[in-house]
Amino acid sequence: MLRFTLERLVGMVITMALVSVMVFIIMEIPPGDYADRYAFRKYSGTGVNVTQADIEAIRADLGLDKPMVLRYLDWIGGIVLRGDFGQAFAFETSVVKVIGDKGFLTLGILFATLLVTYMISIPVGIFAAVKRASAMDYGLTIFSYMGLALPNFLLALLMLYFASRWFGADIGGLFSEAYADAPWSLAKVWDLVKHLWLPAFVLAWSAVAYQIQTMRATMSDELNKLSVTAARARGVPEMKLLVKYPARLAINPVVSTIGFDVNRIFSELPIVAVVLGLTELGELLLKAYLDLDMYVAGAILLLLTFIIVFMNFVSDLLLAWLDPRIKLGA
Amino acid sequence: MLKVDNLTISFRTDEGLITPVQDVSFEVKAGRTLGIVGESGSGKSVSTKALMRLLPGNALVSPDARMAYVNKAGETVNVESLKPNSRALRQLRGGEIGMIFQEPMASFSPVYTIGNQMIEAIRLHRKASKKEAREIAIDMLDRVGISNASARVDQYPHELSGGMRQRAMIALALSAGPALLIADEPTTALDVTIQAQVLELMGDLQRDLGMGMIFITHDLGVIAQVADDVVVMYLGKIVERGATAEVIRNPRHPYTQGLLKAIPSLDTLHDRLSPVPGDIPSPTERPSGCPFHTRCGQMRAGQCDVVEPPEVQLGEGRAVRCWLDAEVSQSAKLEIPA
Numbered sequence: 001m002l003r004f005t006l007e008r009l010v011g012m013v014i015t016m017a018l019v020s021v022m023v024f025i026i027m028e029i030p031p032g033d034y035a036d037r038y039a040f041r042k043y044s045g046t047g048v049n050v051t052q053a054d055i056e057a058i059r060a061d062l063g064l065d066k067p068m069v070l071r072y073l074d075w076i077g078g079i080v081l082r083g084d085f086g087q088a089f090a091f092e093t094s095v096v097k098v099i100g101d102k103g104f105l106t107l108g109i110l111f112a113t114l115l116v117t118y119m120i121s122i123p124v125g126i127f128a129a130v131k132r133a134s135a136m137d138y139g140l141t142i143f144s145y146m147g148l149a150l151p152n153f154l155l156a157l158l159m160l161y162f163a164s165r166w167f168g169a170d171i172g173g174l175f176s177e178a179y180a181d182a183p184w185s186l187a188k189v190w191d192l193v194k195h196l197w198l199p200a201f202v203l204a205w206s207a208v209a210y211q212i213q214t215m216r217a218t219m220s221d222e223l224n225k226l227s228v229t230a231a232r233a234r235g236v237p238e239m240k241l242l243v244k245y246p247a248r249l250a251i252n253p254v255v256s257t258i259g260f261d262v263n264r265i266f267s268e269l270p271i272v273a274v275v276l277g278l279t280e281l282g283e284l285l286l287k288a289y290l291d292l293d294m295y296v297a298g299a300i301l302l303l304l305t306f307i308i309v310f311m312n313f314v315s316d317l318l319l320a321w322l323d324p325r326i327k328l329g330a
Numbered sequence: 331m332l333k334v335d336n337l338t339i340s341f342r343t344d345e346g347l348i349t350p351v352q353d354v355s356f357e358v359k360a361g362r363t364l365g366i367v368g369e370s371g372s373g374k375s376v377s378t379k380a381l382m383r384l385l386p387g388n389a390l391v392s393p394d395a396r397m398a399y400v401n402k403a404g405e406t407v408n409v410e411s412l413k414p415n416s417r418a419l420r421q422l423r424g425g426e427i428g429m430i431f432q433e434p435m436a437s438f439s440p441v442y443t444i445g446n447q448m449i450e451a452i453r454l455h456r457k458a459s460k461k462e463a464r465e466i467a468i469d470m471l472d473r474v475g476i477s478n479a480s481a482r483v484d485q486y487p488h489e490l491s492g493g494m495r496q497r498a499m500i501a502l503a504l505s506a507g508p509a510l511l512i513a514d515e516p517t518t519a520l521d522v523t524i525q526a527q528v529l530e531l532m533g534d535l536q537r538d539l540g541m542g543m544i545f546i547t548h549d550l551g552v553i554a555q556v557a558d559d560v561v562v563m564y565l566g567k568i569v570e571r572g573a574t575a576e577v578i579r580n581p582r583h584p585y586t587q588g589l590l591k592a593i594p595s596l597d598t599l600h601d602r603l604s605p606v607p608g609d610i611p612s613p614t615e616r617p618s619g620c621p622f623h624t625r626c627g628q629m630r631a632g633q634c635d636v637v638e639p640p641e642v643q644l645g646e647g648r649a650v651r652c653w654l655d656a657e658v659s660q661s662a663k664l665e666i667p668a
């Protein structure tokens with residue numbers, strides 16, 4: 001397992017390096033750079049005539065005049081060596097400050113969503129497979145189709161409406177008013193958890209529907225295996241049997257798509273965030289990109305892609321742990 | 331130690347209700363081996379699965395079926411009325427009756443070591459610590475002829491060869507200490523030399539452990555080697571029964587005679603194709619009258635294809651279900667079972 005982990009770790013680092021190059025290129029694609037934008041902002045309406053030389057001066061000042069390769073090395077070096085993601089031009093402070101809490105809150109929403117997704121879909125999928133062709137099973141199938149058909153921002157609106165009717169108005173956002181600007185404390189974390197379930201549920205909705213179907217299908221296959229009958233013939237209690245033998249293998253396709261789920265959550269998050277009034281990175285990313293505030297955009301892109309790559313790594317390790325044949329190369 | 335009466339098993343399928351086992355009765359005596367022989371689809375596996383209550387959800391067992399098993403403590407367990415998921419049923423499975431399947435690879439879970447699965451079974455049925463259970467497992471692997479057992483115990487099933495795996499499967503079933511072993515075609519997937527070794531091993535173990543055994547095969551030659559008594563099944567019915575020596579020496583049913591002719595000699599290749607001439611009817615289209623009449627060389631039109639023959643007793647534990655013998659015993663016209 002150690003050897004396998006190391007192999008995958010090296011693979012992950014290489015992937016991340018390649019991804020960082022890609023992110024950097026994406027940052028460079030929009031025409032113009034922040035020097036143009038800065039000059040325009042500073043002097044527009046003032047009547048001052050901006051010369052090319054002025055812009056060049058700003059460019060040199062911001063370090064944007066160096067060749068691309070050097071700028072990349074500066075950038076990635078700062079991140080790896082000092083945790084410094086560069087300068088947020090528009091905010092005139094460091095990128096780390098700008099992103100700060102938003103990064104952690106995005107991570108919080110992500111993990112809450114993954115947790116809700118798997119805590120619901122895995123046991124329910126197993127249950128549906130065991131009770132195959134029962135009324136319960138058909139009910140779940142209908143629910144799944146609904147889950148796949150209903151866009152989640154619509155669900156978010158619905159939930160918001162009902163939640164505020166039943167639980168009071170204070171349901172959107174990630175914090176109650178009392179804690180919104182308070183420093184971090186245990187009480188604030190608890191307040192966050194109380195607010196997280198709603199966006200987590202909304203974002204998990206379609207994945208739950210999808211993964212229930214996956215789990216049900218693979219579990220049904222596994223239940224028919226002779227090894228399951230053989231274990232039953234040895235007197236293994238049914239609950240233990242289900243978990244130890246068929247479920248362990250049936251879970252495989254769910255685990256191997258963790259990366260996809262993360263990806264999907266990130267792409268659905270901004271619109272859900274708008275509806276539910278959440279603080280997260282997506283909106284900032286869009287704004288930074290439009291402003292050509294490239295280091296902010298780059299840092300966010302890098303963070304999101306690294307999380308996806310990292311979760312793929314986790315999924316690989318989990319798969320190998322679930323099915324030892326994978327690491328034995330059989 | 332085990333007495334089965336009136337066992338009828340049906341399945342609800344998309345093509346309607348099929349009944350692959352009809353009114354089957356047999357008995358296993360303590361320490362002895364009952365052979366069940368018949369071609370593919372005759373209902374051998376399904377019958378023994380019923381004994382362990384392992385039939386799938388679409389199976390129906392007739393309400394008048396009786397399966398009385400006398401356990402190690404000497405109590406009679408009525409298997410047909412055990413509750414699903416009950417402790418008594420779990421004890422019966424593995425602890426009282428062990429089962430070996432045809433596919434040694436598929437009957438192990440690929441994601442746990444041999445030892446893991448053995449230790450689990452041992453600890454379910456015997457009082458043993460993890461360490462003791464491991465000792466028992468290694469000892470049992472050693473006993474079934476697996477060399478270097480203390481290393482093999484930590485290997486995964488795919489790391490073993492086919493013959494090895496079947497030996498490990500036998501060790502797995504025996505490690506929980508059952509009093510009755512059901513071996514469902516345990517050697518069919520193996521090549522002929524390994525098959526002979528495994529058969530010998532099973533005979534030895536049975537004698538040493540004093541187990542009763544049900545041995546399922548489609549090869550009457552194997553039955554001659556291992557079984558004390560035999561029942562011959564055709565399309566879900568027992569067509570002939572008796573002491574193995576008797577049945578082999580003097581087979582009465584044309585089907586048994588056909589099976590006997592089909593015993594592969596040492597130098598013919600062993601294949602699973604039907605050796606008796608003619609095709610096995612599909613389970614959805616059972617022939618009327620005697621189920622074997624479509625393939626029988628001595629079929630009498632107007633009788634065999636219309637009315638099913640009764641079971642004719644020929645002596646202690648010896649019986650045949652054929653009109654040829656029914657005529658002789660002159661009880662023919664009256665005994666027409668539904």
Ligand SMILES: Nc1ncnc2c1ncn2[C@@H]1O[C@H](COP(=O)(O)OP(=O)(O)OP(=O)(O)O)[C@@H](O)[C@H]1O
Pocket residue numbers: 341342343348350368369370371372373374375376377386388548613
């Ligand atoms: N789950 C099931 N659903 C429907 N029919 C079944 C099911 N299991 C078995 N059968 C039917 O029962 C019949 C007998 O099957 P069984 O497995 O007992 O045969 P067998 O004598 O063991 O044959 P083989 O030598 O091929 O193992 C088959 O023809 C099949 O049609």
Ligand SMILES: [Mg+2]
Pocket residue numbers: 374375376514515
């Ligand atoms: Mg069979």
